[in-house]
Amino acid sequence: MKLQLALDLVDISGAIDTVKQVEQHIDIVEIGTPVVINEGLRAVKEVKAAFPHLTVLADLKIMDAAGYEVGQAAAAGADIITILGVAEDESIKGAVEEAKKQGKEILVDMIAVKDIETRAKELDALGVDYICVHTGYDLQAVGKNSFEDLATIKRVVKNTKTAVAGGIKLETLPEVIEQHPDLVIVGGGITGADDMAATAREMHDLVQKG
Numbered sequence: 001m002k003l004q005l006a007l008d009l010v011d012i013s014g015a016i017d018t019v020k021q022v023e024q025h026i027d028i029v030e031i032g033t034p035v036v037i038n039e040g041l042r043a044v045k046e047v048k049a050a051f052p053h054l055t056v057l058a059d060l061k062i063m064d065a066a067g068y069e070v071g072q073a074a075a076a077g078a079d080i081i082t083i084l085g086v087a088e089d090e091s092i093k094g095a096v097e098e099a100k101k102q103g104k105e106i107l108v109d110m111i112a113v114k115d116i117e118t119r120a121k122e123l124d125a126l127g128v129d130y131i132c133v134h135t136g137y138d139l140q141a142v143g144k145n146s147f148e149d150l151a152t153i154k155r156v157v158k159n160t161k162t163a164v165a166g167g168i169k170l171e172t173l174p175e176v177i178e179q180h181p182d183l184v185i186v187g188g189g190i191t192g193a194d195d196m197a198a199t200a201r202e203m204h205d206l207v208q209k210g
């Protein structure tokens with residue numbers, strides 16, 4: 001099981017400062033969608049250049065023109081690129097094909113997918129690398145989480161790695177770990193902590209033991 005730090009509410013220098021504090025305690029650093037919207041793929045390029053030993057995920061949440069967008073993110077240095085589970089199968093296939101060509105991985109974000117079980121089975125057959133259940137900020141605000149959805153994908157997915165994201169904190173991490181996802185994604189649970197390094201270390205220890 002791996003820990004991914006999601007950076008959403010920072011600029012490039014803020015991202016680099018944050019990673020400097022926690023780099024020993026994370027496996028993957030995510031350049032979040034708001035950062036890519038604000039700063040472009042330059043954010044991916046600069047973070048990868050600053051931390052070449054870390055796996056960098058570009059959270060593009062691709063919906064169309066997937067092969068092209070995966071190619072651009074790969075050229076910027078991303079190791080993993082995200083596409084939405086609600087995208088067309090043709091887009092998913094395009095993303096997978098381009099990622100394979102470039103030696104990269106595709107994570108499918110299941111945000112807004114209504115029938116998680118059916119779509120997860122389809123995505124599993126399409127050869128993506130990760131399927132990630134995700135409660136985004138707008139549903140976190142009304143008290144939702146992804147714990148049940150994680151159980152669903154763990155039950156039906158045969159080949160693909162599983163991941164979970166959305167409002168995970170140190171206190172809720174044990175409940176997530178019990179379900180043994182391959183990847184746990186944490187943003188505010190680390191970046192909003194008083195001591196980011198101590199929180200990331202504690203989370204990483206739990207994830208590694210889990």
Ligand SMILES: O=C(CO)[C@H](O)[C@H](O)COP(=O)(O)O
Nearest residue numbers: 006136166167168186187188
């Ligand atoms: O993709 C995202 C929002 O769309 C976030 O990166 C993801 O939800 C993790 O952040 P947090 O732990 O703060 O919810």
